[in-house]
Amino acid sequence: MQKYKMRDEQKGAVFLGIIFLIIIAVSIIFALSLKRDNVEEQLGKDLIVRTLFVVKNKDEAVFSNLLVYYPVSKKAAVINIPGNIGSIFQTLGRVDRIDNVYKEKGIAAYVNEIEKLLACTIPFHISIELSDFMKLTDMLGGFRVFIPAPVDAVSAEGERWLLPSGAVTLDGDKISTYLNYRVEGETDSDIQERTQNVIAAFFTALHDKKSYVFLNKKIFRQYESLMDINLKKDDAFKLLSMISDIDAETVIKQNITGHERIVDGKTLVFPLNNGEFIKEAVRQTTKILISTSSAFASRIYVLEIKNGTTTQGLAHNTSILYQNASYDVLSAVNADRNDYEKTVIIDHIGNKEIAEIVGEFIRCTNIIEEELGNPDQEKDVVSDVDFTIILGKDFDGRYVRE
DSSP: OHHHHHHHHHHHHHHHHHHHHHHHHHHHHHHHHTTOOOHHHHHHHOSSEEEEEEEEETTEEEEEEEEEEETTTTEEEEEEOOTTBEEEETTTTEEEETHHHHHHHOHHHHHHHHHHHHTSOOOEEEEEEHHHHHHHHHHTTOEEEEESSOEEEEOTTSOEEEEOOEEEEEOHHHHHHHHHOOOTTOOHHHHHHHHHHHHHHHHHHHHHTHHHHTSOHHHHHHHHTTSEESSOHHHHHHHHHHHTTOOGGGOEEEOOOEEEEEETTEEEEEEGGGGHHHHHHHHHHHHHHHOSOTTGGGSOOEEEEEEOSSOTTHHHHHHHHHHTTTOEEEEEEEOSOSOOSSOEEEESSOOHHHHHHHHHTTTOOOEEEOOTTOTTOOHHHHTTOSEEEEEOTTBOSSSBOO
């Protein structure tokens, strides 16, 4: 009788063991599923590939850039995420810098806050230590950037920064200098542009070395091991292989601008129009990338903005909006008169599709095509301008109101 009872106990133990193993297996499968959908599944949901690149120093984000990539045309945009962007961050429960979200809560919470900031999903993220980024630079043969003037400066800690001018290829140590140096008179925009130049140079180097880096997965692992990617290894291979096809020469560079305020002793930048402007700018950039016009994403379009009202500074303020949406504004001046009732866009290049996207940014549908050969035309100015925007009384500083 006792022997039979022991068998029942053994059966119970075996049964519990099986249950335990099933729970472990399910947990592992669930954990792997958190590595995000694979690249092909994500492309089935959204043809735009968004990947956040974070170069970090331990638990601090040195710089962050969001890659917005359309594989069909191989066109891309890079949106810089300044560390001092300010907001009420739910993950922190207070007003603070966005890079403190990364420092205190990690990459997942950081991505979540950037998604809310830009009103888009970011399925992929790649983070890399600055020291490993320097190694990666050397492994890819250096990054080529343009430095407008020689750099010879000294940091607060006494480190001397030396860089040559011109189009130069920098090794890992020099890339670190390029990212970190500060000189008198530099603006935040200048510093942000350098980080975007480095990311664009990374894309170029990855493209140039593509035949070797992606020759086989064993070689790829040497590069991938330096990065922390929220994908399984095979999917990481697919993602970076896809990114290596980017046309780096036509990458659109976009920044987030706003108003500075001091909060608890910290200088924070609060995005314009309560953050609505940057959301619209990202949507605008995405439309540029997927535009059926091959000319749209091949270059930056030049605008001339004129104030046709009595509202002071209207053209200047509007030019800032368009510049931060990746347009080049040649001039922001007063129009020939100040009693325009309706805002109008004059298309100097005869491309209706592009004109409509330019107009959509301020919700202007009043578009006219320039009559070529007009003897009164200011040819020396207009020849450099793709579109002229004359702001009327129906423009409230952000949108045209009906």
